[in-house]
Amino acid sequence: MSDTPHLTIVNHPLVQHKLTLMREKETSTAVFRQLLREISQFLAYEVTRNLEMETKRIETPVQEMDAPTLAGRKLALISILRAGNGLLDGMLELIPSARVGFVGLYRDEETLQPVQYYFKVPEHMEDRMVIAVDPMLATGNSSVAAIDLLKKSGAKNISFLCLLAAPEGVARMKEAHPDVPIVTASLDSKLDANGYIVPGLGDAGDRMFGTK
Template sequence: MNGVTVINHPLVQHKLTIMRDKHTSTAGFRRLLREISTLLCYEVTRDLEMTTTTIETPITEMEAPTLAGKKLVFASVLRAGNGLLEGMLDLVPAARVAHIGLYRDPKTLQAVEYYFKAPDSLDERLTIVVDPMLATANSAIAAVERLKERGAKDIRFLCLLAAPEGIANFQGAHPDVPIFTASIDKQLNEKGYIVPGLGDAGDRMYGTK
């Protein structure tokens, strides 16, 4: 699909398979989510802009590569997005963090916002929105819209699983935002869950129902 990158690294796919298994414990799911998010972060940041800086090694002075521009922003769609966020911060500890509190109305499946907090200068930063599931895409669409309202221009969306319906809805609303995912699953069921999916990522991560 245009605008969608499927991260099919063997370690990503292996860990995702274990996460899908309904017998995987809460602790195991949480650990795997943190591990896989680091691998996903590696791919979504593969083409970051670079510059050089002068340093001294123990041997000599050199011009060495370093990241250019302002610090990245990781925007977590609460609450499940925090599972991806933790592993990504392990890899990029200097990143700034935005939190977007949204829940899905069980009747309409529409996103309802209850919290928003983001760093300044979003117009000068790459913002990576993280949410494990791109199902109906209503939450993802709302999250990106809020970030754009605050000035964000360079945005990417990162998830574990995506449904074809969610991809279509998201790209219809935000065709300028590329999607990175570990898998494009078959479809949504009548309740708006991804099939085959892995269940509710937040419930499995926190042991709730």
């Protein structure tokens, strides 16, 4: 794991191997989707490393003990539609009790700015750890807009989880939301003229859902 206070890169060998398979253009939609689900669980493990804990009294088959358990309200997973759902599925397998919300944003292809079309999140956001998920942190515009909306809903403890990040997106997020840590599998080299991550893996949503 390589990190700074704002950015954590999960360089676990299995994560990097699976990411390489996802990058290959010949990888099928079904395999891409499965790999994303698998990687999301590794990333979820890292982003939840600092969840608050408490103890409760339990009885094992041998004796009673004070055992660690998660404290506070259930955490909230927020999928930035539509590609965020690919990370969401795997994370829910690991954290099935999590509450789930959705932020619908699409990128205007001319301005590269996000346009909101849907927003639905759990109650009591101020009392939950909130993890926003989107496979690609490219320009950062959509991610910043999504975090803006989550903060307006009351969220205070927010992390951002993505598969790939570009330096431009990381810088944009750090400028707008320095209190939101980012967890990713890779910091790629740059954005191209169309705002896509290079070398990247193409459009994550299209590759996940088999659309163009």
